[in-house]
Amino acid sequence: MTQPPNYESLYDSYFPFRLHADYKRGITVQTLASRYSMPVQWIEERVEAARLCLEKQVRIEFAPAAVAE
Numbered sequence: 184m185t186q187p188p189n190y191e192s193l194y195d196s197y198f199p200f201r202l203h204a205d206y207k208r209g210i211t212v213q214t215l216a217s218r219y220s221m222p223v224q225w226i227e228e229r230v231e232a233a234r235l236c237l238e239k240q241v242r243i244e245f246a247p248a249a250v251a252e
Contacts, residue, residue, distance in 0.1 A: 202226060203233035 202215055212230065216223040 197233075199229040199233040199236075202229050203237070206230045 205215060206212065212223055212226045215221075216226045219226070
């Protein structure tokens with residue numbers, strides 16, 4: 184039996200991995216942004232962070248988003 188890619192096994196553990204897995208399946212960042220009501224840039228950043236974590240074993244932490252007044 185073949186093991187799923189790492190991002191598939193982490194799908195339910197961490198939201199950026201879910202985004203990355205969906206992106207790898209062919210869902211566009213625009214569709215993901217619409218699905219989760221998030222800005223496209225935010226989705227792109229999380230997909231890239233997950234890619235770096237998986238491919239380069241780099242951990243990236245994001246500062247909390249600024250709250251609009």
